[in-house]
Amino acid sequence: xxxxxxxxxxxxxxxxxxxxxxxxxxxxxxxxxxxxxxxxxxxxxxxxxxxxxxxxxxxxxxxxxxxxxxxxxxxxxxxxxxxxxxxxxxxxxxxxxxxxxxxxxxxxxxxxxxxxxxxxxxxxxxxxxxxxxxxxxxxxxxxxxxxxxxxxxxxxxxxxxxxxxx
Numbered sequence: 773x774x775x776x777x778x779x780x781x782x783x784x785x786x787x788x789x790x791x792x793x794x795x796x797x798x799x800x801x802x803x804x805x806x807x808x809x810x811x812x813x814x815x816x817x818x819x820x821x822x823x824x825x826x827x828x829x830x831x832x833x834x835x836x837x838x839x840x841x842x843x844x845x846x847x848x849x850x851x852x853x854x855x856x857x858x859x860x861x862x863x864x865x866x867x868x869x870x871x872x873x874x875x876x877x878x879x880x881x882x883x884x885x886x887x888x889x890x891x892x893x894x895x896x897x898x899x900x901x902x903x904x905x906x907x908x909x910x911x912x913x914x915x916x917x918x919x920x921x922x923x924x925x926x927x928x929x930x931x932x933x934x935x936x937x938x
Contacts, residue, residue: 836917839915839916839917840915840917840923842915843913843915843923843925846884846886846913847913847925847927849879849882849884850879850884850909850927850929851929852878852882853875853878853879853882853884854875854907854909854931855931856874856878857871857874857875857878857907857931858907858931858932858933860874863905863907863933864904864905864933864934868893868896868898869893871896871898871907872889872892872896873889875892875896875909876888876889876892879892886913887911891911894911895909895910895911896908896909897909897910901932903932903934904932904933904934905932905933906930906931906932906933907930907931907932907933908928908929908930909927909928909929909930910926910927910928910929911927912924912925912926912927913925913926913927
């Protein structure tokens with residue numbers, strides 16, 4: 773009986789040692805896994821350097837947009853001025869000087885200061901067509917972006933006046 777008790781105690785000791793070593797291995801594996809998860813969590817998102825580059829990119833885009841916006845604005849105001857002159861009473865019988873004067877007045881009201889009367893006369897052309905007159909306007913809009921960079925927009929538009937409008 774002593775031998776059996778001794779063997780049983782030794783077996784029990786061995787099992788508890790095995791269980792304890794397995795528990796330690798499981799805990800160390802769990803800690804390792806947690807460390808890996810926490811390190812990948814730290815890698816998510818933007819770092820300071822990437823955030824600085826992103827802000828610089830956004831600011832460059834906004835700056836470029838602010839430089840190009842006046843070109844788009846001038847184009848739309850020029851379109852409105854041509855439509856206004858073509859729809860005004862008596863536009864079919866106006867001379868090129870009268871059309872240039874009407875365009876200049878409308879552009880001044882809309883704060884387009886880049887075009888003077890001389891520029892308007894040079895860019896303006898009037899043709900007699902079957903239904904009235906075709907008023908064409910063609911010029912270049914240029915704006916400096918940086919020291920040596922210039923944006924050029926080639927503006928060209930034509931409108932028809934109606935002979936019946938008096």
